[in-house]
Every structure is written in C-alpha cells, then in structure tokens.
Amino acid sequence: MSIINWREELFPYKQATDELYIKFNSIKKEYIDLEQHSPIELVQTRVKSIASIIDKSNKRDIHLTKVFEKLEDIAGVRIICKFVEDIYKVVQLIRDRDGKDLTIKEEEDYINNTKSSGYRSYHITIKYKVITATGAKEIPCEIQIRTMAMNFWATIEHSLRYKYNGNMPTHLREKIEACAEASFKLDTEMGTIREEIIETQKVIQIKENLVYEILKNIQNLYYIGKIEEMNEFNKEFIDLYQEGDIEKLNKFNNKLHTMATLYKVSYIG
Template identity: 30%
Template structure:
C-alpha cells in the first residue's frame, strides 16, 4: 500500500500527465479536422484532469481494490479524464467516430447515454480508452482514460446536478429529482430542435 505522503500514481504520475497532454493535443486535432471538413465549429471546449489523490484513494477503497499505484492505473479506469463539449448532437458522434479511428487508441468500454439516458436524466457519451504509455515510469505500458463527449446543454445540466447532489440535508429530495429529470428532458428536446434547425440551414436533412 502507498503511504499517504506518496503520490497514489507513484513513478507514473509524470507519464500520466504527459499522456493526458498528448491526448488533449489529439482532441484539438480532431476538432480542427472536423471544422475544416464541415466548415463549422464542432467543439465548444475541452477539459482535462488527472484524478485527485483523495478521490482516487477513496475509489480504490470503495471498489475493494488495494489502495496502490497498480490499482490506480490498471484497475480504476479514469485516472485520466477528458471532457469534450460539443455544439450539437451530431458533433458528438463525429468526435466519437474520430476517436475510434485514432491509431494507438483502443476502446475498452463504450456507453451511449445520449440515446439511452440514465434514469435521472443524465446524458453523455462515455468511452474508456486504453492508450500507450510512451513516457515510462515502470513496467506498465498503457494507461486508461475516461472520455466524456456531450453537448453544451448536457454539460450544463450535469454540472448543476453534480453541485446540487453533493449538498447536505436537502428537503423535498424526491421532488427535486423529478424536477431535475424534467429539466434534463426539456434540454434534450431543445438539443434535438437545435440540431434540426442546423440541418435545415446546412441542408444535411436532404442527404
């Protein structure tokens, strides 16, 4: 077990950060490729993070894994996290297609919460990627990264829901959950309407 004074990522922390930066650069290339091909801005912004020490240790403990560097890198699959926030629903799927074409990136898990929303209304496209470790640190030759691709409205709802979910002593919890679900459904309907309007403008609906 790692001591609390050591990084949970051990000798791999720098390699993880370098890999994350490489992935961000690749997502910028994907954004530019789609923009140059379609003539429109497909990605509003890209966020990334290396999972925090406390959060990673807690997740290892919660999943009954040893709280160790090996668990953090090979068993918990979201040490690297990247969120790609797109303008329209179609853009999400264009980004997903480009991810699958990227050499060296292997899809480990894929979940489409846009077409199959969670019960609480959450929508997003999730991919767990296995990517090469080109920066050393030890014998582990690949890292996992969780990629979330979603629209601006999906991201807004998820961020606000996350903030409220961690409030304590909430009154009328059930009513609030119903209202959050209603908001999620309304935003999803708006996303579809905006996609339809864009298709009408660009002529994509005639293809």
Template identity: 50%
Template sequence: MNWRNFLAPYAQVVEELKVKLKGMRSQFEYESSHSPIEFVTARVKPVSSIKEKMKRKNIHMDNIEELQDIAGVRVVCQFVDDIYDIVDRLKSRNDFEVIEERDYINHKKESGYRSYHLIISYPVETIHGERKIIAEIQIRTLAMNFWATNEHSLNYKYEGRMPEKVRTRLKRAAEAAFKLDEEMAKVKDEIQEAQRIFKTNKESDD
C-alpha cells in the same frame, strides 16, 4: 503510495490527448465549414476523489487501475450528431485503443445523465519504457454538459444523498436539455450556414 509518481503518467496522457483533440478541432476549422468540437477540457482526478471512489466501490489499492477515469478528457459538441461523428473518428485512430463504449445518450442513466463515454488504452512513453494507461473520453453536447456540471455540484453538496425533490427537478431539467438538443438539431443547417457567413465576413475583415 507515492501519489505524485503514480499520477505522473496519467497527467502525461491527459496533456497528450488534449493536444491531439485540440489539433482535430483546428483541422476541422481549416478544412471545413463546421467543427463538431466546440471545446476540450481535461483533468487528472484529485487524490481525494480517487480515495473516495475506491472506498465507495470497495477497490483495494492493489487494484487501483480498475478506476477507468483517473485520466479524463471531455469533448463538448454543438449537436448530438457531432458526438457520433467524433466517436467514429476516435475509434478509427491508431494511436490508442478503444476498449469499451458506453452510450448514455440512447441509454440515459436513471438520474437523467446523458453523454457518450469511450474507455481507451493509451500507450505513454515513460522513463521506464512504454505503459498502457486507461483513460476516459466523454463526448457530450453543450446542453448535456451544462446539466451534468450542475448535477455534479449538487451531488457534491448533498454528498450523494440528494433530496427527492431536487432529484425530480434535475430529471425534468435533463429532459428539457435533451429537448433543446432535439430542437436545435432541426435548425442545424441554418445555424451552420449562419456560422459560415460569420466566419467568412470575419476573415474578410481581417
């Protein structure tokens, strides 16, 4: 397997999606007082992680494209409502096709993990013609992202065999993070008004 050649179109998809999603964020900032997108990150899964996941899920090299998250993009929002706004906008686009949705917000994982996943088929132009590449877009709040980042680090540390004591605390932390999202949603209008005032004052100073 020539990994560099294999992953090249995935890297292209990641770069193109990143540009498009950051473009959406800029449009929101120009045309409205609130952007549902806080920031966008993207990555191609490292070869070591691909191999580990293939081994864990018993996926043969011939079926490597069963891995749906080799190309991954993350969209982080301020509020839970923003997530569903972004999901609807992405589903209405015609430059890629949403082939699967996973709502881990209303249906959280056993670990406490919350996020919204879209699996997409993205047409990318290569020197050999068009290829449809499967990619994953995760949409989550800042609080969900903070929890998931730390949970990922702990899973890495314990190699997937996390002590029950740590697991229990993580679940409690996940509920606390979601409670924070719920409380912030109750003052969403006030927060957005404050951000509008700040933006207006900053523009007048400039």
C-alpha cells in the same frame, strides 16, 4: 502497506491527457482552417485528485494499492459539441483511431440509453500509450462526449449529488430530472435548425479568415515602406468591412496579395 508515490504514479496520466488535449484540438483546428463545421466545440481534460481517487476506491472497496489497476477514469477527457449529431461524428473520429494511437476498450451510449437520473453523454474508455522517462506505459482514459446543454446539466447534477452525498432530497431529484428532459428538448430543437446554424457559422468563419489575411497583407506592405498608401488601404478596408460583402473583401485581399507578391514580401505568420 507499501507507500504510494502519488506524484510518480499520476505523472503518466497527466501526460496522456495533455497529449490527447493537443490531438483533439488539432482536429478542431483542421476543420476550422478548412472552413468546415467542427464537431468539436471544446476540449477539457482532468486527472482525478488524490482525494477523489481515495473516495472512489473506498466506495468500490478497492484497496489503494490496486487503484491504478482497477480504476479506468483517473484520466479523463471531455469533448463538448454543439449538436447531438456531432457527438456521433466525434465517436466515429475516435473509432477511426482505434488500433493506431489508441485502443478502445468499451463504449457506453447514455444518450440513447439515458440513466435514470436523466444523465446523458457518450462514454468511450480507451487505452493510450505514453512514452515516459521510465519507459512506455498504457494509460486507461475515459472520454466523455456531450453537448453544451448536457454538460451544463451534468455539472449542476454532480455538484448537488456531491453536496447531498448521493442522497438528494426527492423534490430536488424530481426537479433535476425535469431539467434533464428540458435540456434534451433544447438539444433536439437546436438539431432541427442545425444546418442553418452551421451555414451561418461557416460564413462568419470565412469572413474572419479573410479579415485576418487582409490585415496581414496591409501590415506586410507597411513593412516595405508603403506608408503613404496605408491610410487609403485602411479606409477602403473599413468601408468594405462595414458593407459586409465578402466577394468585395475577397477582391480587395487579392489586390493586396498581388502587391505583396510584386514587392516580394515575406508573409508574417
């Protein structure tokens, strides 16, 4: 049997997950910078360990020399969303990239087609091209898209299934299935107040961005020697912040911005 150079074989899988991590987080950042609700809450990536690859190849009766041809989930990306509705927005974002920087091979909707265990998630298997030192390679990758509640349940269920080697006691399996339904009920109830939550978070994000701009402008004015006015600016900012009126904060920021422009301050990023 030929020896597998695991480090060399797994390197492009790590490169693929690293690049996908950056791309999906860039999408999230774009939504936030535009002060819009991001359907992406969190991005996680992993490359299966050698032990996990061997275990899976044994379970599927795949010869080790064929694992990189047969297994399509060695590279994995998990996208966590706040709401079920966001999952399908992320799915569409990925579909929009099909044929551009990735190729969709398969989609599996375990939300509308829940597994018997209670598992819910949306899976998309893709091919992603990476350019390595030895040339271009197409790497298979499984993208899992789920809510925070679904992810919490799936993490616990996976741990229990691993502990009992797939033979979970009946009473425990029944409890975990009941928890899956309770978890999905939480997602459903949260969906009924989704718009109100999004609006609240949008206001918070606008305020956070505004505070950042104000503090940046105050700092810039400090650098050009307007030290005598710093205490006045800081006191006014604190008073306005505690008052919580975004319109007044915005006017205050415009005043600072005008002063900074007048004194030709170069903004600090």
